[in-house]
């Protein structure tokens with residue numbers, strides 16, 4: 640399963656900003672909290688993290704050495 | 706459709722006004738719905754409207770001669786853009802693109818000038834908004850113009866993998882920004898520069914350190 644952005648439901652206020660910016664339709668608001676569909680082609684653009692003002696959705700980068 | 710009085714009253718530009726004063730202003734403010742990814746202001750072009758974001762998010766950015774984008778700010782509900790060109794009469798200093806579906810309130814340049822003349826209170830509000838914008842931009846300029854931020858980001862990456870454990874440590878751009886004492890926008894740019902220099906490779910959710918020697922050199926940059 641593809642790695643997806645992380646969600647902290649406790650911080651999400653359901654504003655829906657991230658849903659609108661996601662260009663691969665990976666995000667939706669269900670019962671006032673953001674949910675993520677891992678079957679979509681998320682390209683880790685990090686736009687969802689950039690617009691979220693509560694820090695509820697984050698796109699951590701794994702740092703590895705080649 | 707005209708703007709909601711209650712919403713206007715809640716935003717920095719129009720706060721502190723009586724409903725009676727604000728009501729005629731709402732008639733000058735028009736609503737505009739825009740899809741995701743639309744350019745709503747273009748750098749270098751004249752500006753005819755002041756925009757206030759009612760819902761959604763707009764990114765304000767500059768494009769360099771070689772086509773690179775630097776985000777200056779993300780404008781959210783209640784905040785404005787295009788103000789600089791509206792008030793100084795010059796061309797737009799930056800472009801603006803909708804990040805998702807956006808509802809904008811727009812007010813024509815001449816109408817806004819008339820509003821300012823009639824309401825010193827709003828003029829004071831505008832000064833406050835613009836002053837804090839200058840403050841934010843100054844700190845961005847400082848970080849973008851000095852190489853030390855790139856070297857700090859390089860150092861953060863290098864420190865993360867010092868132990869070289871099997872599962873690499875994970876950091877968001879927000880966390881790297883906090884660690885480097887800078888803005889998230891500057892981290893994005895620093896990572897791109899490190900990639901161009903051949904120190905790292907961005908591979909979806911992975912930052913691969915491809916050349917430790919180059920990374921080391923970038924650390925000493927600042």
Ligand code: SF4
Pocket residue numbers: 650651652653654655656657658672673690691692693694695696
């Ligand atoms: S932008 Fe943040 S707070 Fe708003 S719905 Fe998305 S995750 Fe939740």
Ligand code: SF4
Pocket residue numbers: 644660661662663664665666680681682683684685686687688698
């Ligand atoms: S990183 Fe980009 S593509 Fe992935 S969920 Fe967030 S906004 Fe959508």
